[in-house]
Amino acid sequence: MLILLLLIPLLGSLIILPISNTLENKNQMKKIALTTSLINFFISLNLWYEFDSSSATQFQFVSEFNQLNFCHLNFGVDGISLYFVLLTTFVTPIALLSNYTNITKNLKLFLISFLVLETLQICAFVSLDLLLFYIFFESVLPILFIVIVIFGHGKDRFRSAFLFFLYTLAGSLPMLLSILVIYSYIGNTDFQLISLYEISLDSQKLLWLGFFVAFAVKTPLYPFIIWLPKAHSDSPLAGSILLAATILKLATYGALCLGMSQICAYKLSNSGDTLKLMIPNYY
Numbered sequence: 640m641l642i643l644l645l646l647i648p649l650l651g652s653l654i655i656l657p658i659s660n661t662l663e664n665k666n667q668m669k670k671i672a673l674t675t676s677l678i679n680f681f682i683s684l685n686l687w688y689e690f691d692s693s694s695a696t697q698f699q700f701v702s703e704f705n706q707l708n709f710c711h712l713n714f715g716v717d718g719i720s721l722y723f724v725l726l727t728t729f730v731t732p733i734a735l736l737s738n739y740t741n742i743t744k745n746l747k748l749f750l751i752s753f754l755v756l757e758t759l760q761i762c763a764f765v766s767l768d769l770l771l772f773y774i775f776f777e778s779v780l781p782i783l784f785i786v787i788v789i790f791g792h793g794k795d796r797f798r799s800a801f802l803f804f805l806y807t808l809a810g811s812l813p814m815l816l817s818i819l820v821i822y823s824y825i826g827n828t829d830f831q832l833i834s835l836y837e838i839s840l841d842s843q844k845l846l847w848l849g850f851f852v853a854f855a856v857k858t859p860l861y862p863f864i865i866w867l868p869k870a871h872s873d874s875p876l877a878g879s880i881l882l883a884a885t886i887l888k889l890a891t892y893g894a895l896c897l898g899m900s901q902i903c904a905y906k907l908s909n910s911g912d913t914l915k916l917m918i919p920n921y922y
Contacts, residue, residue, distance in 0.1 A: 640686055641700040641714055644679055644724065644761055648731075648754040651675030655750055665746050669739060672750040676732040676757065683728040690721055698767060713767040713829060723764040723885075723892050730884040731757045734877040738790075742875070745789055752782050753877065763889055769818045769828035776857075776889055777811055780804050783878065783886065790875040799869035806866040810856025814893075817849030850893070857890035 655671055658664050690699060698715035716724060735753055742749050756779055763775035780803075787800040822828050825836050838846070856863045871879050 640682065640689070641716065641765060642702055643682055644686070644728070645714075645758050645765075647675060647679050647682065648757040652751045652754045655747060655754075658747070660747060665743070668747060668750055669735075672754060673732060673735050673739075675754060676728070676735060679757065680728040680732060683725050686716070687721060687725055690716070690718075692718070701767070712771065714762070714765040715767050716765050717896075719896055720764045720892065723888060724761055726888065727757060727760045727764065727885050730881060734880045734884075737880055738875055738877040742790060742877075749786070749790055749877075752786055753881070756782055756881065760885055760889065764892060767830045769821065769830070769833070771828075772893070773811070773815055773818055776814075776893065777808065779886055779889070780808055783874075783882070786878045787870065787874050790878065791873045792875070793873045795869065796873040799866075799873040803866045803870040807857055810863065811853045813849035814853030817846045820846060820849075854890040854894045858887060858894075859890075 651671055651674075654675075655668050658668055686700065691697075698717050701713070701715035703714075704712040731753060735750070738749070759775050759778045759782070763772055763779075766772040766775060784800045784804045787796055787803065791800070793799070818828060820842070821833065821838075824838055824842075825832055827833075859867055870882060874882060
């Protein structure tokens, strides 16, 4: 079921892709995009219904793809990520409806962008690997950059798009460095393996700082809010809705599940000078 949530928006994008941009086909493309997003919303409701709330701290609906040496995809939901997935599938149809009639040029690009954004956001919320989370965490930036530049309004939309893209990308680099440090310690970035490994107190503090800076910029917390007003004001309505409702929640989710409760939660070892990373066991 979780894989369906990831694939259905991509399937809708592939259906829209070969359709020509005639007036009649534009209405058809909008209906396909909206129907696809609504189907995904109802699937997420079913996911919510089947979720075992008595084991909310355990990862459920776990799916793995490790057939390739260079690609290990690991997805699952817990009691926190479930509601972020519901929020994403709920907001996407609303975003599409907000610009349902006033986007006429490059309509195909507009619809495909928002369907792909839905998949990327869900991937970030259900990733069970730190590196995967970072990849999907950042993958929404190029698409939102395109949305602001092409479909935004105002003379400063190019500046706003570049400010949003470069500022938030640079702000996430400390998180990437922290992930690479964890990989150098463990040789892996899987949540389950990290939960079994001990890291020194001083190193743990630096790792926390790297994640905190990235999430503070992305949320954004004061004084890192310079990019947010311009990105909102120069985005199309659909982009502004998605930015406020879900894109900014990627950092909130990261702070809850990675920065504060998992990566930075710890227990003292017997020696008293090390920390044990505490990430819920999904097995």
